[in-house]
Each structure stands twice: as C-alpha cells, then as structure tokens.
Amino acid sequence: MLERYAKNPPEFSVLVFLFNGTIKTSEKGFLKVLAEHDFIFEAKALKEVSLVNWITQYADLHKKKIARVDAEFLLSLVGENRGMLEMQLEKIFASLGENNEITFKEIEANVVSTKEYSIFNLQDAIGARKKTEAVKIAFQILEKDGIILLLAMLNKYFTSLMQIPEMLEQKLPEQMIARVVGTHPYYLKNFVAARKLFSDAKLLEISKVLFDSDVAVKSTSADHKTILLLLLQTIFSE
Structure with missing residues (x-):
C-alpha cells in the first residue's frame, strides 16, 4: 500500500x-x-567542526558576530546537543543588548557548563597538581565516556605539553599555539604553567605509561579503574 x-x-x-x-x-x-522521487531527507547529527560552523551561522542569522575560537569554546562548554547550544546562544543574545559581538567573556559570564565534568576540568586539575580532584574527575569521565576516549584525550594533552617549549621558542602567536594544543587562548597560560611542572623525562615516562595503558585496555581483560589509577599515580608521582 x-x-x-x-x-x-x-x-x-x-x-x-x-x-x-x-x-x-x-x-x-x-x-x-x-x-x-527525492522524498527522503536525512538529517545527520552535526559533529564538532560542523557545529562550530553552525554556531557562527546561527549568530550571523541573528546579526551577531562570534569568532571561531570563541565558538569552539562555547561548544566545549555545552557539548554537541544542538538544542542546548541554541538555548545558550539565545541567553547570550538577550544579555548583549545593543552589542552585536559575542566575546569569550560574554560566554564565560552567561554559559554554565552543561557537562558535570569535562576533559578540560581534568587537564586543569592535573596542571595544578590537584591529585584528589583529578582522580575524582577522571573516574567520573571514565564512567560516562569510557577509558579509550579518556586515554586518547590525556595523550593529546601531554603531547601538547611536550610541544609548548618549541612553539614558545619560535615566538609563535598565542592564538596559533592555543589552536595546536586544543585550547582557548585565554586558557593557554594554564598549559604553559603546567609544562613547567613536568620535566622532559617525566613526560616521556607518562607517554610510556599511556601507551602501556592503551595496550592493556585493548588486549587484556584488566580492570579499567585499576589501569586508570596506576596511570594517575605515575602522573602525580615525583
């Protein structure tokens, strides 16, 4: 029929x-x-890059401007739910009044993170050497997103820390360095401060343990919480 x-x-x-x-x-x-007959339309869920474009276009539609780096920051706070992004943008629009530019400070002042904890919170805790806080956040992320994603993001974080001295030596613009390490320029200072707390030898040790942890997760039935705890012990050991 x-x-x-x-x-x-x-x-x-x-x-x-x-x-x-x-x-x-x-x-x-x-x-x-x-x-x-072209009667089928597929609305695919937008992912990170497409969502950043969507944020800038949505702002344009409402005669507002937002820099790409600030759109990325908004996405990092809210997550990939487009309905939540739209709601947060509308809140920002209301707070702007006659002003038409959405800045980092506007986002920070008006948007409460919709994630209980994120990898950014974990990075900040590690960079500030707050072990108890880092363990708490790491285990919550483990429960929500799983260990493979967590290990991948930690690997990216410590790889970024390794790159910072060379980029600073080359006197690269802060915005470029921030893009390479995957953070907002405002938070780059946290990465620079964290780098000073980890020697080259320590970063190499952490990289090895990250590799070993990844292998253990993918090739053994080892408990993921135990793997994560051993990794964090290495990160915070002197």
Missing part, C-alpha cells in the same frame, strides 16, 4: 514519516520508491 502511494501521491495529501535512527538501506520496497 505504501509503495503504491509513494509511486503516485495525490497532490492534496501530506504524509510524513519521522524515524529517529539509522536506515540500513533504502533499496527496497516503498523506501526505494521514496528515494527515487
């Missing part, structure tokens, strides 16, 4: 199917007919 309808729908009719999920194939039955 649906296939027959799809082949020749009456002009006066409107029929909408909403499917929240993944369609494995549109090569059979009425889905094939709908696809042939």
Whole structure:
C-alpha cells in the first residue's frame, strides 16, 4: 500500500514519516520508491567542526558576530546537543543588548557548563597538581565516556605539553599555539604553567605509561579503574 502511494501521491495529501535512527538501506520496497522521487531527507547529527560552523551561522542569522575560537569554546562548554547550544546562544543574545559581538567573556559570564565534568576540568586539575580532584574527575569521565576516549584525550594533552617549549621558542602567536594544543587562548597560560611542572623525562615516562595503558585496555581483560589509577599515580608521582 505504501509503495503504491509513494509511486503516485495525490497532490492534496501530506504524509510524513519521522524515524529517529539509522536506515540500513533504502533499496527496497516503498523506501526505494521514496528515494527515487527525492522524498527522503536525512538529517545527520552535526559533529564538532560542523557545529562550530553552525554556531557562527546561527549568530550571523541573528546579526551577531562570534569568532571561531570563541565558538569552539562555547561548544566545549555545552557539548554537541544542538538544542542546548541554541538555548545558550539565545541567553547570550538577550544579555548583549545593543552589542552585536559575542566575546569569550560574554560566554564565560552567561554559559554554565552543561557537562558535570569535562576533559578540560581534568587537564586543569592535573596542571595544578590537584591529585584528589583529578582522580575524582577522571573516574567520573571514565564512567560516562569510557577509558579509550579518556586515554586518547590525556595523550593529546601531554603531547601538547611536550610541544609548548618549541612553539614558545619560535615566538609563535598565542592564538596559533592555543589552536595546536586544543585550547582557548585565554586558557593557554594554564598549559604553559603546567609544562613547567613536568620535566622532559617525566613526560616521556607518562607517554610510556599511556601507551602501556592503551595496550592493556585493548588486549587484556584488566580492570579499567585499576589501569586508570596506576596511570594517575605515575602522573602525580615525583
């Protein structure tokens, strides 16, 4: 019946199917007919780069301006839920009044992080040598996102710390350094301060333990909490 309808729908009719999920194939039955007539629209979930573009375009639509680096900061606070991003942007628009520029300070003042803890909180705790806080945050991230993502983000953080001295020596602009290490220029000072607390030898030791942890996760049945705890002990040991 649906296939027959799809082949020749009456002009006066409107029929909408909403499917929240993944369609494995549109090569059979009425889905094939709908696809042939361009009646299927797939709204894919936007990911990080596309969401940054969406934020800048949404601001433009409301005659507001936001720098890409500040759009990235907003995304890091709110996460990838477009509905939440829209709500936070509307809150910022209301606070701006006649001003048309969304700055880092506006975001910081108006947007409360919708994540209980994020990798940024963990990085700050590690960089400030706050072991108890770092352990608490790390275990919450472990429960929510799993150890593979956590190890990947920690590896990126410590790799970034290794790169900082060379970039500072080259006198690269702060915005460029911040982009390389994956942070907002405002928070770059935290990375620079953290780098001073870790010697080259210590960073190499941490890198090795990160590698060993990754191998253990992917090739053994070792408890993930134990792996994480041993990694954190290495990070905070003198």
